[in-house]
Amino acid sequence: MTERDIFFVANEVNELGGVGRWQAQMARLLAERGHRVTVVGIAPANHPMDLGEPPFKTVTLYARRPPGRPKARRVLGPVDPAVRRHETHMRSAAGRLSELFRDARPGAMIIVSQVWAMEWVALADTAGHAVIGMTHESFETARKSSRFERVKKYYKDVDRLLALTQEDADRWVVEGMNNMGFMPNPLPIVPDTPSPRTEKVVASIGRLSHEKGVDLLLDAWAEAAPKQPGWTLRIYGRGEAEAELRRQCAELGLEDSVDFAGQTDDVPGALRASSLFVQSSRGEGFPLVLLEAMACGVPCVAFDCAPGVREIVTHDEDGLLARPGNTSELARHLVRLMSDEQLRDAMGDQALRSVQRFDPDVITRRWEDLFDFLER
Template sequence: MVIRVLEARDRQRARSAPPPDGHEIRILLLHANGMGGTIRTVFNLAGHLARTHDVEIVSVVREREEPFFPVPPGVRVRYLDDRLPRRKGLLSRFPSRLVPKDEAAYHWFTLRTDLRLVRYIRSRRRGILIGTRPGLNLIAARFAPPEIITVAQEHGNLSSHQPQVRKQITRTYGRHDAVVTLTQADLRAYERSFEKARRDRPAVLAQVPNATPRLDGGVSPLTAKTVVTVGRLTWGKGYDLLIRAWAHVAARHPEWTLRIYGGGPRQDKLQASIDKRGLCDRVFLEGPAEDVGAVLADASMFVLSSRHEGMPMAILEAMSKGVPVVSYDCPTGPREMVTHGHDGLLVKAEKIHAMADAICTLIEDEDLRRRMGANALKTAARHDLDVIGARWEDLLSGLVARRHALPPAGPLAYGPAGASEDDAGERPGSPDAAAPHAARTPEGRTARLSQSA
């Protein structure tokens, strides 16, 4: 009944909707005041877009007084469910009815957040709405008014989601104007999922990588006998594997230390593993890094031991300081960021001895370490915020143009689904490239809502 009422309203709104407009950009984020790669990436992008757009980050919850990362100039932050007073209300006692139970952040959502999210999304009258995780993208796809352009951004990778979540993604994401992945590998995974399920795909499937954040401090001299890693202390980051590998490194190079920066639920277990292996003076859990730039500038190597990733910002941060990278070749991200033997070393995923050997290779060969550090600087430059920001600008302006059913003013910086960044063929901004996918009109969104009800 509710869906039918919304569909009727959307049909009425579609008839009187103003022309599509991309000036207002709203980015849905789970908790803007927290810490993590997705939050840092969103702030980075929002700051760039705020140069020419009206940008607001919409945080679903607020459980910390102030943002951990500085809010970029020109960006506003809105909180839908402010939990600081600790008076959550009756609706907060009930679980979400809109977010899949297998969604990794399901425990953050309640019936209260459902209602506030839907109310906010339905209140929008113009502009672009960008979601940043499956739960938010699914709600936006179902409830966004027809005049709103919606973008589902993937900050992890499709295979990292639970099967029921992936099923809902392939069933629902086709209602979005665009789905944006971080890597080409994940873009292909999304393509295959829509084809296999025989579901409608969004008008645009695009890949836009993360940008290199601009950090304080200079380039590392690569003289300290220190290896660092930065990230949440979770199972997915694989720090249990790294500690086991470091036991072998410490046996060969006891003068070197490993410093792990970040907080999270596995801190006690990781510390127990360090104690068990007698590494208390070799491996240190440093807690969250207040100044990531300074931490990396004092390191001679960065290690990524993740079991899975999207596109790890920490790799780009390390490279921007001229620090070579040793990384597990996990799905997805590292293979598209690190060129083995050029700016870092890739190691077969979850292999303990192989990780130890790769770290020791860079410890023992200072010339190789310095060559890779110099090349890492060049790699980071290709992901400069101005370069990646321009691709986002072109993507968003292209979506507005599609809604107008007119070709964009110029070529877009993203390639058609399945094309590489260097593809010299047709761009989706050309009439031929746009032909397979109909322009996403407000009426089209309403029609898809009707079909899925």
């Protein structure tokens, strides 16, 4: 194995959320295998997570988040002073990236985790090192956002652009991105003991936001709960939609069977205290929490809202998938598993087996194979 200098460049070093957790895990995994890893953030995190004492170096380019790129006034065009000041600040910060990259040993790898960060990498001198871009969301989610055109603009010339699934990679190829590959996320946790699946608890874990669809979940629970009395839907998370979700819960008469449990720092513990996991998102990339639930032997019920979901959960084998937004179908799947202990156990055991294909060692070796390939 070749020991390398590896740079992760992202919007932030330690932002709470899926990309931040993935980045910290991969940086740690690669550092533990002898690589010299540096995580570079463009700006400080809005919601920082505690990295402890990581085995990698961290650098943040700005002391506070820089303003967005100003639109040039039509009369002045590119000579608009506001535009020129912004570009000067960007080039100054990109100069710090150039210094880091020039100090690296030959064969270094630059992994750009988010396209906003790529705007700075594009201005930097990458010193001949390979650049790997990443899109941590489904193609469909990107297509509906401003990131779609930015991915095509800023990642078109990188050495490799990685989607989360082959299906998403194929759709980017149709858009003219011929440098595509794909790389799944690694299993974020390897619990010592799985859930005994003895508690009548359905767990939901995620930010309380429109994208995560907890409003849809409450509608589904209103159909499912009366058919399986004694079960509790335990919702872990905080977010801007919490007050509205609590009102919806009360209006649906679900307060006796729904527990808003707040943010948890112990995801494995929350999963081991449940017998089912449910995800009702309107959109996803490659959801880590599905991997975590399966690693705890908890069968999942989810909306089939992205290729990453069906890449993780195999319908009718280790979990159940409903058509996106179809709350009645989601409710039927919940009732099916809530009412059948034998089926829950069979799917939970299969989930524990099938999720091993995302074992951290397996995924880390895939990354190292990619590094070797790009260096040839």
